[in-house]
Amino acid sequence: MDKQQVRARHIADPVPLGSYPAEDVTFLLKDLSQVKLEQPTEDRERAIQSGVHYSEMLPVEYKPAKAYLKLYEETLQATAEKVALAAGITAELIVKKKGTNLVLVSLARAGTPVGILIKRYLSQIHGIDLPHYSISIIRGKGIDENAIHYMLEKHPGSQLQFIDGWTGKGAIRQVLIEACDTFAREHQIHLQDDLAVLADPGHCTDIFGTREDFLIPSACLNSTVSGLMSRTVCRDDLIGPEDFHGAKFYREWLDEDLSNHFIHAVEAFFGQISAAAKQGADKLYIEPPVITWKGLEDIRSIQTEYGIDDINLIKPGVGETTRVLLRRVPWKILVDRLDNPHLTHIHLLAEDRGVPIEVYPGLTYSCCGIIKSIKGETE
Structure with missing residues (x-):
């Protein structure tokens, strides 16, 4: 018996988590729902920039305002x-490149709904039913190796396809590359470190499906x-050597949950876009598209121009900028154009939080x- 199987034997099966149907995804996460981990935004920002790792606490989950929920619904209708x-x-591209002996591995939490969409597309359009898990990867701490061992033991001979939003x-992507290198060195098991995403600005x-930053x-x-899941948590006093990384399941938010609503709204278009999807793939x-890390060059230019000590204070792209405004302490927002x-x-x-917006011409994103900036290490 090899090292992989010996290790996996000691890892307990996951408990059911999240508001998605069980057939859509299995969360390989330890349930920390009863642990108080949330910190107010200002306190959390100060702690992160003072050296506390971002994965050791959580932002407070706020009920979205009615105006924002309306905007979400309008955006969903416009972009589904x-x-x-x-x-x-x-x-389509995943299957073309890898075949069908695959396990879909979403990186929690932004990758989870994308992984479900990919799983459902392959099921509806091609009749392919692939296993799908959601696992934790954390900058500065790496990937959840117990989750990797668990999947390899459950699906011997299958390739793992990592997925993010x-x-x-x-x-x-850099953390994933480093994690796969470490895993190969320590366990003599080689994982493919490519990352499938909806958008790769x-x-x-x-x-990827597009490089447009929408x-x-x-x-x-x-x-x-x-799926009513928190960000993932990795703290020594909560996560033991045989545990998965942790997360909270916010069961109390069931009445507010839009997770399955989002999936249903998007998958309703699978039939009519499948021909175009095959052509695009x-x-x-x-x-094959060239990987240039062009976006990182932009970020370094911004870092120099604005005199920002820590590159991790700069969060590029629509998704990351949204997160900054929702759960961090923003300084300013740069846009390619106002319209x-x-x-x-x-x-x-930005208006709601009193954050200035500046035009930065030629921005990749x-x-x-x-x-x-407060001080120290950031998320």
Whole structure:
């Protein structure tokens, strides 16, 4: 028996978590629902920038305002078909490149709804039913190796396909590359470190539906569009050597949950976009896109121009900028142009929080959020 099987034997089966149907995804996460982990935004920001790792606490989950929920619904109606096409292209490209002996592995939590969309697309359009898990990966701490061992033991001989929502400056892709290198070195098991995403505005992967930096509606909300799951947590006093990384399941938010509503709204378009998705994937397969990390070059220029000590204070792309405005302490927002149709919600959130918006011509992304500097290490 090899090292992989010996290790996996001691890892307990996961408990049911999240508001998605069990057939859509299995969360390989330890349930920390009863632990008080939330910190107010200002306190959390101060702690992060003073050296406390961001994965050791959680932002407070706030009930979205009515105006913001209305905007989410309008955005979903306007972009559901576009999201469906991006998911379809990504799904088609995965199968073209890898075949069907696969396990879909979403990176919690933004990757989870995308993984479900890819799984459902392949099931509806091709009759392929792939296993799908959601696991934790954390900048500065790496990937959840217990989750990797668990999946390899459950699905011997299958390839793991990692999935996320979108790319920013490529930080998680870099963590994934490093994690796979470490896993190969320590366990002699080689994982493919490519990352499938709906949108790759950072130009740091070659499996994607689009490189346009548009608003994926699931970036608008927090747990209520992510299966009522929190961000993942990795803290020594809570996560033992044989545990999965942890997360909270906000069962008390069931009445507010839009997670399955988002999936249903997007998958309704799968039938009508499937031909275009196959054509899009064919083109990307025949002419593989170049990984240039172009977005990271933009971020370094912004860092220099604004005199920002820590590059992690700069969060590029619509999704990351949304997150900055929702759960961090923003300093300012940079946009490529003021009339960008993808940025209506950014203007709304910035106005609500009193955050200035500046035009930054030539930006690779639609926008970029800059976190207010306090001091020290940041998320």
